[in-house]
Amino acid sequence: MPIQRGGPVEGTPAEGAVFLTALTAGPIARVDIARETGLSSAAVTRVAKLLIDEGYLEYAPDQPAANDETRMGRPSSPLRVHARQTGSFGIIVRRDELIGMVCDLAGAPRVSERRPLADTTVAAAVAAIAAFYRELVERAEAAGFVVAPHDLGLSLSGDIDHDTGYVRYSPFLGWRDVDLGAAVSVAVGAPVVVENDVKALTVAEQWFGLGRGITNFAVVTIGTGIGCALVVDGGLVRGAHSVAGEIGHLPLGDPAVQCHCGAHGCVEAEASTKALLDSCRAVTGRDDLTIESAVELARSGDDGVRAIFARAGRLIGLALASVANLLGPERVIVAGEGVSSFDLFETAIREAFAEQAFGAAHQVPIHVRDLPFEEWARGAAAVAIQELVFPSRQRVAADVRRRPGVRRV
Ligand SMILES: [Zn+2]
Structure with a gap:
């Protein structure tokens, strides 16, 4: 970098x-x-x-x-x-919720809050993020932190240009071509760094979690989407367009199934929560089925529903094997809200992985991490700390100048 x-x-x-x-x-x-x-x-x-x-x-x-x-x-x-001096702020933007975290400069969580996000139009979301940030600043100051003029870390799912703060495509918010970093920066009066949510989580895992001390690993998330971020030779891989690691769009599935991204056969088109639910509704004929009740049905032995989860697990396992074959990580960490029903995927994931991982790659350990979304927000705060330490991108708002160093206590 x-x-x-x-x-x-x-x-x-x-x-x-x-x-x-x-x-x-x-x-x-x-x-x-x-x-x-x-x-x-x-x-x-x-x-x-x-x-x-x-x-x-x-x-x-x-x-x-x-x-x-x-x-x-x-x-x-x-x-x-020096942990006590400076608060670092992270907010993850989800489809219906904002989750904020204030960490100290050493990345330890100090304050966390959640706020509903009722309106996901860009203008309403920017206003909600700015109001939430001001609340977090007040909480941080009350907790004795200096609020330094370094970045607010924002994370969200999708195709995010970390260098410019630009959201090219975020399917779950329905956003395309949104200059989010600049808009939020103007609204909050502070610099903003924007990162893909899985990459932000991976920074937190690299510094404080199961990636600590490891130079090559992958984080794969299952749930609303199928995400992945990679650390190679100690560095987070973003790639030329910040989209490196999008294993959810590897064409390992049924080529007849179209993905929301427009391509066919994507892992995500069959293994995301929405795809699973659509398939479970089709196989049971029950349009009222929720993902929770589908999980219950599978656990109670419904063969049709179990087969759908196993099919998704197989595709995820093949995707993990592709990561292992391409990059040879020392470990793979599986996270995301989908791990709460990992028992329904696990056998198929491990079988497909063992079948497709080449040579020694099949020995790569797969760790399952049930991380709350606060930990994802901590990732956004970690990205803000990363930006302080390794500033690597253009400023997102010309009128917000980075000041040299932070104020002393
Ligand atoms: Zn796709």
């Missing part, structure tokens, strides 16, 4: 690397930061001093050293991110 000036202090690669190491591995001694980052000890010491002076890092209470000789020879207190 190209690193430009504008993050902590100067936003240099060394500053970003030291901050990120303290964030994901702290409290950590400078000597260990040097080993992790490949920077010289002198460089780490210089950068750490700058970041401490700016209030981004602090010394952790001294840990007992392994032995007295080490302690005397290397009087270095471990460093960690």
Whole structure:
């Protein structure tokens, strides 16, 4: 990822690397930061001093050293991110709800709230996001946080251009070509970074979850859509148009079935919650069926409904195998609201995966994570922290200038 000036202090690669190491591995001694980052000890010491002076890092209470000789020879207190100083804000926009999270600068959740989103027209949604953000700011200030002029992280499903904050297509909100980052930035008077919701969740998993310390992994989400985000060689893969990882649109299904994206045979066209429900209604002849009652029917042994879930599981398993064959992740993390009925998919997913994964790829462990949507909102806040550390995109509003550093407490 190209690193430009504008993050902590100067936003240099060394500053970003030291901050990120303290964030994901702290409290950590400078000597260990040097080993992790490949920077010289002198460089780490210089950068750490700058970041401490700016209030981004602090010394952790001294840990007992392994032995007295080490302690005397290397009087270095471990460093960690200065958690209390700055609130980081994340909001995930769902079809009927906004979920907001205020994290400290170390990414720990401090405040979370939910608000219904009754009207998903763009203007109404922007107004609702701005009102919700102001409420979160008040809550954060009441909790003792400094509200720094760094980005609000926004996440939503769909084809999102992270670099410009532009929403090209979000099927579940019915949005096409929406300049969301700029609109929200003007409404809230702060910079805004916009990210695909699964990619944002993956940043949180990489820093704080099952991806911590792992350089290659995939997050696959099942539910309203079939999403995926990839971390390769330690970096989130966005691709040239920010759409890398869209396994929901791999053509592994029935070519006669058209997807909402316009293509045919997409995994999502048969395995999303809506697709499952449509098929279950067709096979039972019950138009009043909900996804919850379909799950109950399957669990009570209805063969027709069970077969529909198994078919979806097979397609998801084939998609996971495609990811494993292409990128060789160390692990695959499955999340999303669909994991609440994972028992109905699991056998088919694992069988299809074992059948199609090539060679050693079939050994890739598949972990199932039942993460609440607050954790997704935390991902949006993590993207805001990421933007602070590794500013990598154009400004989304010319009139909102990033200020160098954050205010001191
Ligand atoms: Zn599709």
